[in-house]
Amino acid sequence: MSDKNNQINPKKCIVFFDFDNTIATCDVFDNMLLLFSRDDRWVELEKRWKSGRIGSKTCMEGQLRGMDLEKKSLDAYLPKIKLDPYFKELYKFLQSKKVKTVVLSDNFDYILNQILKINRIKKLKVLANKLSFSRGKAITDYPFKNKDCQVCAHCKTKNLLDSSPKDATIIYVGDGASDICPAKRAHLVFAKDSLLKYFKDNKLEHTVFHNLKEVFNQLKRKLA
Ligand SMILES: [Mg+2]
Ligand SMILES: [Zn+2]
Numbered sequence: 764m765s766d767k768n769n770q771i772n773p774k775k776c777i778v779f780f781d782f783d784n785t786i787a788t789c790d791v792f793d794n795m796l797l798l799f800s801r802d803d804r805w806v807e808l809e810k811r812w813k814s815g816r817i818g819s820k821t822c823m824e825g826q827l828r829g830m831d832l833e834k835k836s837l838d839a840y841l842p843k844i845k846l847d848p849y850f851k852e853l854y855k856f857l858q859s860k861k862v863k864t865v866v867l868s869d870n871f872d873y874i875l876n877q878i879l880k881i882n883r884i885k886k887l888k889v890l891a892n893k894l895s896f897s898r899g900k901a902i903t904d905y906p907f908k909n910k911d912c913q914v915c916a917h918c919k920t921k922n923l924l925d926s927s928p929k930d931a932t933i934i935y936v937g938d939g940a941s942d943i944c945p946a947k948r949a950h951l952v953f954a955k956d957s958l959l960k961y962f963k964d965n966k967l968e969h970t971v972f973h974n975l976k977e978v979f980n981q982l983k984r985k986l987a
Contacts (some may be wrong), residue, residue: 769931771951771985773860778944778982779923781937782875783890784956786975788845791878792823792870798840799830819869819941820905820916823892827901834896841877849975854884856979860986865890865926867919869941871903890922896912919945936978951985953978 783790796805805826812822815849838914857864866877866887879887893904909918923945927933935942935949938956946962952969954962960967972978 769985770987771814773862773986775928775930776932776934776986777863777865777927778857778934778936779919779926779939779949780864781868781939781942782866782889783870784835784938785936786846786850786866786957788847789847791841791844791874792826794844795832795837795840795958796826797828799832799836800826801831806828815914816953818913818915823916827903830901832901833899835881835899837874838877838946841874842881844878844881845934846878846882847975848977851882851884853975853979853982854887856983857986858886862986863926864888865918865922867891869915869917869919869939890917890919890926892917917941920948923948934982936972936975953981 766961780786799920808825811817812819866889867890870891872889872891873894875889875891876903895902905916907917907922912918919941933949934951935946936953937946937958940957943961946958953972954969955972
């Protein structure tokens with residue numbers, strides 16, 4: 764963990780990022796609903812998910828079934844996604860310090876990997892739900908579903924713990940409901956939106972961020 768001066772040893776540090784609304788400036792899947800859904804049935808699923816009546820796997824599967832999602836149209840849409848303007852710089856800094864960096868997302872790997880590739884971000888490990896295409900049609904799989912968890916499709920805590928060496932200082936950067944459990948296992952949490960609200964309401968230690976510049980500035984100091 765960190766010493767008296769609040770410094771963190773880069774060699775013993777691992778940083779986890781959420782993707783939607785954290786690395787990306789929007790929720791990519793939510794935008795896809797508007798673009799590719801055949802009708803507005805996704806709205807009801809979204810309501811049920813928000814109120815906790817269904818988990819995100821049931822929600823996403825239902826919403827995907829309601830989409831005309833073809834590889835071609837998805838590939839044409841993904842270059843429009845904007846990343847947080849400071850992510851690239853922050854990631855380069857972490858690479859220069861040899862800090863292990865992992866993306867934990869409840870979105871799909873194909874979508875994230877394409878967006879990262881378009882933005883020329885290389886060698887960033889992504890753990891997410893699986894999406895592939897066969898003859899242009901979408902096929903999904905959820906290898907990180909936890910049968911005891913009714914909330915997430917990718918239950919992030921297990922991957923966070925499995926990826927972190929025993930004595931590592933764990934840093935978590937995120938915004939949403941699926942970030943709450945994994946962030947509770949971290950030593951340093953950067954939070955916005957629902958994750959921030961949860962940490963505030965439960966009086967858990969955290970740092971507020973609005974964009975990744977604030978995370979970058981703090982980590983530059985702590986990992987100097
Ligand atoms: Mg998010
Ligand atoms: Zn979960």
